[in-house]
Ligand SMILES: Nc1ncnc2c1ncn2[C@@H]1O[C@H](COP(=O)(O)OP(=O)(O)OP(=O)(O)O)[C@@H](O)[C@H]1O
């Protein structure tokens with residue numbers, strides 16, 4: 001499966017992200033091969049969500065790069081000359097002017113540009129829009145698209161994958177069960193027709209049967225051609241569907257190996273598989 | 278009764294701007310009342326420059342209204358861009374103080390540029406009928422109510438039926454999640470300011486045509502009442518702003534009809550305090566915040 005001829009869909013190189021003084025990602029490098037499911041495992045607070053938010057353009061890295069099929073999504077680091085300018089003043093100045101003055105570097109892509117390039121995300125905690133119907137949530141997933149026919153085709157495709165959602169199309173998303181909300185969050189991300197789908201802990205807080213069903217669908221989506229980066233604490237299931245696996249610990253990649261190898265790794269078993277599984 | 282409704286319609290139109298901005302940014306845009314005031318003066322000068330003042334026709338008045346709405350939409354977007362967006366990540370107290378500052382700035386600019394009170398020309402013929410004994414209809418009230426209804430249906434359509442409206446509701450739930458879905462949050466916020474400001478401009482023209490006088494401090498009182506209406510209905514809720522506006526308008530009119538009109542404001546705020554005691558989130562506001 002993991003041949004060397006595989007194209008890299010998403011290449012993350014030496015990424016550093018700070019929250020104020022907190023160094024949340026410390027030089028993270030990671031590659032997601034096209035057509036595969038790559039999983040990122042890690043305990044609470046390891047930095048998994050931070051990485052996915054950074055890929056989606058919601059956090060800006062202080063250094064490092066994120067490339068989608070070779071295209072750099074991140075900007076240049078701010079030049080030294082800009083460091084003394086207060087940020088609130090900077091935001092008053094039109095970006096082009098600030099760049100000419102050398103106050104700011106080339107900006108990273110905005111979140112909507114990143115979605116348009118082909119990366120969409122099912123966020124941690126599902127985050128469906130509770131005050132909108134299931135249909136409206138799905139329509140928003142396709143916000144960056146304008147190909148009406150393609151959107152309609154993708155709508156029937158995700159409703160084929162999750163018939164439960166079809167039955168509840170005109171129901172408010174806030175009234176769905178947790179499992180249904182997770183299905184909707186993934187379906188909504190699929191409506192962007194992503195090249196790379198980011199999933200942040202889709203098993204969070206759900207009963208094992210539901211989780212099994214969701215993982216089955218994730219595999220199916222992947223078989224149909226979508227590349228997946230799956231963030232999980234449930235290592236047992238994630239290692240079963242993934243090809244490659246990374247382990248993140250306090251902001252650093254501790255391990256990178258084929259998933260099959262980690263399944264039999266006693267250290268991983270003790271740390272993430274909770275012994276009993 | 279009908280003038281209570283038309284007063285309520287005005288409060289509702291202005292309240293919509295407060296509530297929509299609060300819905301998307303959790304920010305009380307104190308400058309909104311001043312946008313309303315500037316809408317009135319923009320209408321006056323537009324009517325003067327275009328000759329609609331001397332020679333008023335219905336299409337002419339409609340064009341003046343449209344012009345004032347566009348002007349205020351641009352003003353609202355500028356305020357957001359210059360005063361609020363740079364502070365998007367600052368503390369709420371800083372933003373609140375900025376909002377008050379912008380409001381004072383615009384009010385004083387208004388005083389400098391427009392002087393004191395100015396009279397507003399009669400743009401539409403004004404008549405009164407008595408279709409039923411005891412029921413007096415004033416044409417200005419009918420105009421105010423019909424224009425308000427059209428604008429509210431337009432807004433309802435925008436918010437409930439268009440992709441932009443869905444995006445607005447998504448941003449009001451979570452800016453981060455909306456951004457993750459590819460919604461250009463800054464643009465949505467900007468257009469929200471534009472729409473709210475345009476509605477305030479329409480309200481201003483309607484009030485000016487009814488009262489025939491406009492003044493640079495009209496935004497302070499009118500804005501405050503409309504803000505009360507928005508809170509009354511549940512700030513952040515669009516139907517709430519409409520309900521709160523009409524409720525406040527009716528209350529005030531009934532109070533000045535049956536008691537002295539000096540009681541008007543006292544009663545208005547009394548109603549506010551009373552309702553908030555029992556429904557802290559307002560009449561139609563959501564009392565709980567959904568999280569996960
Ligand atoms: N907005 C924030 N401000 C400050 N610190 C933050 C913020 N978000 C996350 N952090 C910190 O960054 C680190 C990584 O958090 P992150 O949410 O990425 O972890 P995670 O691996 O997703 O954890 P979990 O499994 O609990 O979801 C944590 O120490 C967290 O406290």
Ligand SMILES: [Mg+2]
Pocket residue numbers: 048049050124200
């Ligand atoms: Mg997380």
